Amino acid sequence: MSTAQLTWTLFRKDVAIAARSREVLGFLVIFSLLCAVVFAFGFLREGRAAQEHVPGVLWVTLLFTNTLGLLRLYSADEEAGAWTLALRSIGGPTPLFWSKAMLQLGFSTIVCVVLWPAVAIFLDARAIAVHWTALALLLGLLGQALFGALCAGLLAQIRLREVLLPLVLYPLAAPLLLAGVKVTALALDGAQWPEMQSWLLLMLAFDAIAVVLCPWLFARAVT
């Protein structure tokens, strides 16, 4: 049994559970829409919300929704002690990490697919250079899923983790947020690759660090 096969087994299990209970994903989508509406209220000027707020609203809403999702990421595993079963798999704890990162990436992608058009409609944004924003969102959500799966796993056995997760995750995810907001803003202004290149490369560098460090730290520090 390779790590990849075990990861796939665990991921399929998580998808089956998510498909059956359905509660978490549905609430995440609703929460993200609600959050965007609240932000829009905060930015209303003379009954209209401006396009310039799209990047901020989109990325901060995604971060908040991800935080909520991460707090529930390991809940099925903790419920009846199945956590130890997955940790003590024949491939060690790493397959558990990868399966959870994949699940979180899947959840946040689905949320994003609903949220992004909604934010664009709420804030009256034009659809230009959508592909650059899509690329930035993909890189951003990947990095957040990897860091998030690690942090949520590390904090799973700690009391007050609801409070500690944002405290731990937000400073670490800051580069993704800064770069993501910038790329989205540039894309809305009609900028092209040369202007966005360095920001997207920064996000790529962040993801590369996450791919290498997170599984290693998970295997070492999660008990």
Place this chain on the structure above:
Amino acid sequence: MPTADEGETAVLCARSVGWACEGRWVLLDATLALAPSSVTVVWGANGAGKSTLLKICAGLMQPDRGSVELSGRDFADLDPAAVASRVAWLGHEPALYLDLSATENLLLSSTLMGDPQPVARVLAALASVGVAVADCHRPVRGFSRGMQQRTALARMAMAPQSVWLLDEPATGLDADGVRILAHILDTARVHGRAIVVASHDFSFLGQADAWWQLRNGALTAGQPR
């Protein structure tokens, strides 16, 4: 106390294990050697440290003192996955995904243990612990605690590992369930497993090979009166 000879032939051997929590020794100088084809009972009052000892033997916790060896090799030198592939552990909780059915749970855990089983074998194992065919495909969330424990026992019955550590395995079981548990342990012993049962209730264990009382953090040979 096991002698040095016993330690060498043992599959799993905990040597002078100590573990402290909040400035108190839960375990101190706890020594336990497990021979193949044997059932060992660890008994003692609530809070004596039975669960802690089993978790340390399963590699889930690191001892503060002493060491645990698997066929003469220290846990510290072994990959956690290597320990997991040799030592099966059943804790207080049944370790089930409550939204999956009993069959799915067993298929998943057999894959995680590196020994994927066909559905027919899983269904047979569930039948042998008395889970009705109609219940095999229902989410285990709807099961009673006793039925969940039976499902966990079916998983143990299929476990390929040579060392079995069971923490209060009779939790929630009715008289019939306890008989099934005794039968599973007997069969496993015949097949060469080294088994430890930690419990404060041992009505189901007339035929154990060794009895150890855990008291004051250490193990002393002796059967409860």
Place this chain on the structure above:
Amino acid sequence: MPNRHRTTPLLSWALAASFALCATAIGWVFWATPIDDNLGIVQKIFYIHVGAAFAMLLCMVAAAGAAVVDLMAPNEPVDAFGRAFTEVGLVFALIVLTSGPLWARKSWGAWWTWEPRLTLTLLAAFIAVAVIAVRGFAAGPRGGRKIGNALIVLAAPTAYLIHIAVQKWGGTHPQVIQGGGIANWQMRLAFWGCVAAILAVAFAMVALRGRVLRLQTTVADLQLERQAVQLRRARQQAQALSQTALAASLNTAPPA
């Protein structure tokens, strides 16, 4: 019997010397250096601000190094000093974050700007708070130690990316020391004197805090050792008692 756990005289002297040095440097700053032509009296914050920033940076880097070492191979002294570096680093980060805005208000006209170094310092302070909180709230010292170290290891490369990101994002970066450095020799002397004094204080604080943490571990170990002796004695007594009881029951047994 000599008490090897008494604070060593060397450490006490180092601490006293560092505070004396600090007092002298501050005295020098306020009485012997001229008032800056452009910024006025506020410029004097600069002497403390920059020194504190150096101390913070050194502490954070050292804490990251200690975390890597301890995660690879657990080591008690390394862990104790890693914690001390994190805590002292946070203290100096707070000094930087307090003195910075006071000075910024006067020199840049705003309490806060999203300047790279400011932003990085703020986020580093948040990360240090998170690490200290996680260590405090984890069940037992073992888990918290690993998780705290993992967070620091994760934060180290991220800090570099934050720095790049904010630098690209921030636009203008107010330059503190123009090309030629500090022209006035008295200012220069006071500046380097302050940096040396604050680094000495930081070093003394880390040494003291690390020592306290190590002593706490020693005390806990000694208490456990005492408890182990008591536990073994209780076991022997219980064994002796059961043997006496056995002998008594044999003696009083009726003749067959």
